[in-house]
Amino acid sequence: MDLVIVGSVALDTIETPRGKVERALGGSAVYASLATSLFCRTGIVGVVGEDFTDDHRRLLEGRGIDLSGLESVAGGRTFFWQGRYGADPNERETITTELNVFERFRPRLPEAFLGAGHLFLGNIDPELQLLVLDRFPERPVTACDTMNYWIESKPERLRDVLERSDILFVNDGEARQLSGETNLLRAARSISAWGPRVLVIKKGEHGAHLFARGEGFIAPAFPLEDVVDPTGAGDTFAGGFMGAIAAAGSLEDEDLRRAMVFGAVAASFTCERFSVERLAGLTIEEIRERYDRLAALARFARD
Template identity: 30%
Template sequence: MDVVTIGESMALFTPNTEGKMRYANTFSRKFAGAETNIAIGLQRLGYQTGWISRIGEDELGEALLSFVRGEGVDVSQVTRDASLPTGVYFKELRHEQDVRVYYYRAGSAASQLSQKDIDEKYIANARYLHVTGITPALSETCYETIMYAISLANKHNVPVVFDPNIRVKLWSSKEKAREVIKTIAKRADIVLPGVSEAQYIFGDYTISEYANFFLENGPSKVVLKEGSKGAHYFTKNESGFVPSFSVDRVVDPVGAGDGFAAGFLSGLLEGLSMEDAVTRGNAVGAMVTMVNGDVEGLPSMEEIHYFIQRDKEDVRR
């Protein structure tokens, strides 16, 4: 297995019309979650991924499992829960510059992930373990599960990739969020925060200082994402900045960070340099914003190469 990831995915309902959701009469149903977004993105790029989670023993859960399995992701480590439901959320597209997301995940099956849901051999056989800051915010047992999975990865020399993916409303306090994010970052090998997330964790500093805060405490690679501007990458021996790709029209920005992670990780799996891996991450992130939905815009490798080449040709004109 190339990448194993752990976390909650949910049924996603989006109004079929733009504007305030209160006026919507019909919705489209899709499925999404940071961890499965990344797993599906990597599958489309030719890599093998596995997803560890819990779903409700309900129709939405069965549909979610079927969807993720249909994308090629291994779901053998997903547990059905007869007592708790599959989570849902709504995406409100008021207009292109105002996209709002509403989660209904309290008491969901995935919020009760525990250490018994983790198979040590499954983690040990992965090339990377990917986790986000969303899962440990869901409950104390979820936090314990993530820390247990990380300890197994550390034990078996499986590099840990950590995307803070901070959801402020999930945390009981800013102090708790900072404490947990810092704790996980220290145990990770690769950290992928946004610049605004680094500011949330550490306060007001320069981008280089944010990178040093992470590098001095454990990770060997740090990528600080700066939205439409691009991304900064740092190791103990090199650093650089890769500008983003131009997008004529952003249809849906949700999921762009997950697209970046999938593209970047595929570059590392392929043995690309940090600069080239970040370039690919930027490309996938940009492509995701051009399509409505979290995974609908995730590209194949051929589509990435075409997108990057087209951008180069546009720059030369």
């Protein structure tokens, strides 16, 4: 096991100007692991109900993802999210959120997971993120995600998680909320002071910024002509990033930059179909091909 992902496994009903899917596979651990599994051996820790089908299981296991940390609650229902996007993919409206079995989720890590060198703590209660961290005899390279809800409700615990993390993923809105700063550079400096030596601020179609050891990197997004469904793009970005980092086995500047671009590329594929439809059949060759195209789009000569 190279990388352990703890996060949500969900069924999503999603409506966009391009169509609708009902109770399709989703959740942060699902999107992230489908991306990381292209780069390294991945196990996920999560919880599902009886409506999580054998087809869902086969889809993930078919990608080599270890599901031994995926608890199934008899008689329970899987975390459910329903949302709608307007013509602007950045505007998303949540119609329903049913936590279901996720409400009482307590991560259970199989012994085989505890030797992993890399850990991605998806957007869950910071208390649970800390419990997971405590389980590892040797601290893995740790990345975490969070959201407005935890920033507001458990800022102290979240700060504890940040102090013990190497990498933090947030989007631009969360970075502003977390820091109280409107300007992204100021926000980044403020957040970096709390612990994570690598900060990734995702800006959707506008790319992403990396802040590490006082250095920075700006990754472009891969431009898409058709954004069918942006659900999971941020989690896929984190997955592509973490997969590339686990494969590189380093947090050196060059590796971080490449990981940013792999994250951007992976996320772009997610947006091209509903749910995990595009991601589920994606190959590392397709990732590499698009990486090269993005490199060509962003290249310019020194003065």
